[in-house]
Amino acid sequence: MIDFGVIGTSTISHNFAAHAHASGQWNLQAVYSRSKATAQSFASKHGQGQSPKIYTTVEDLARDESIQAVYIASPNSLHYSHARTCLEGGKHVILEKPSTSTSAEFATLFDTAHSHGVLLFEANRHLQECNFKALRAALPLVGAIYGASLTYASYSSRYSAVLAGEAPNIFSLEFSGGALVDIGVYGVSAAIALFGPPRSASYDPVIVATGADGGGPVVLRYEGFAVTVLQSKCYSSAAPSEVYGEKGTLRVNAVTDIASVEFIDAKTKAVTKLGGEKCKYNLMEECVEFARIINSRDHEEAAKLETLSKEVLKITEKLRKDNGIIFAVER
DSSP states (O other), X not given: OEEEXXXXXXXXXXXXXXXXXXXXXXXXXXXXXXXXXXXXXXHHHHOBSBOOEEESSHHHHHHOTTOOEEEEOSOGGGHHHHHHHXXXXXXXXXXXXXXXXXXXXXXXXHHHHHHTTOOEEEEOGGGGSHHHHHHHHTGGGGOSXXXXXXXXXXXXXXXXXXXXXXXXXXXXXXXXXXXXXXIIHHHHHHHHHHHOSOSEEEEOOEEOTTSSEEEEEEEEEETTEEEEEEEESSSOOOOOEEEEESSEEEEESOSSSOOOEEEEETTTOOEEEESOOOOSSTXXXXXXHHHHHHHHTOHHHHHHHHHHHHHHHHHHHHHHHHTTOOOGGGO
């Protein structure tokens, strides 16, 4: 059992705490929030038998020797400072995507983790899903790959706030926000997990009133084929995601929370169902895998995840800058 703390008390943190407990591998022992009342409310909901400790400074949480790991889901722009403090305190860190504002920050965090003998993970939960792994294992079925389309577009209530003249964190350059780093990373990271780093990449974003991007197509170019990532927080799409090949097409209902994996034979049009039942708790599979890596000290797998996360950030950082989308931390 890994005793862990949580930084940030948003919906994703509530889900992580609940799903980590459901995995049987984690035990919540500490909660940080700037508001003591907010932290106490979170702790009372997720405490197991005893109430988790409450912290209103990250430094105090990082000094708690009873805590082995920290899950961080604070605003994007705070990820770097919060993660570095915890790593320097000797804690393993699970950093909610997007990892950090810049590649330089991310590299520093991994250097810090290595020097303190702890592990750093980016929480790309969809890559740990059983049906994403089934999709990846099925790639040989299509033969030579001709292309792929990966779609994740979901209208955000925060975009309604933008239309009303507000600047919520997720659409604020001050807080390192925008659709690409919030929702586009699902498709970009999926593409890299499936096909490796692309040879080149381009982005055609819709820029919203805050100056951040609201979404748009990303094209990742490989040797002999391209992957189109359709992503947005300004509209919703129910389109499936597909990988096209000489022998057929692999189709999943979504990039994340994959409920079905199918192979469609190019000649016969026959549909073969692959994969398994979607996990009831959409963060539990990553909780199980991260616990396994920590407990077994599987540095080989940790290094693979580090490389993938660095490649994703390198691409999204380039795509932003190509389109003049500059975070406050970069100015």
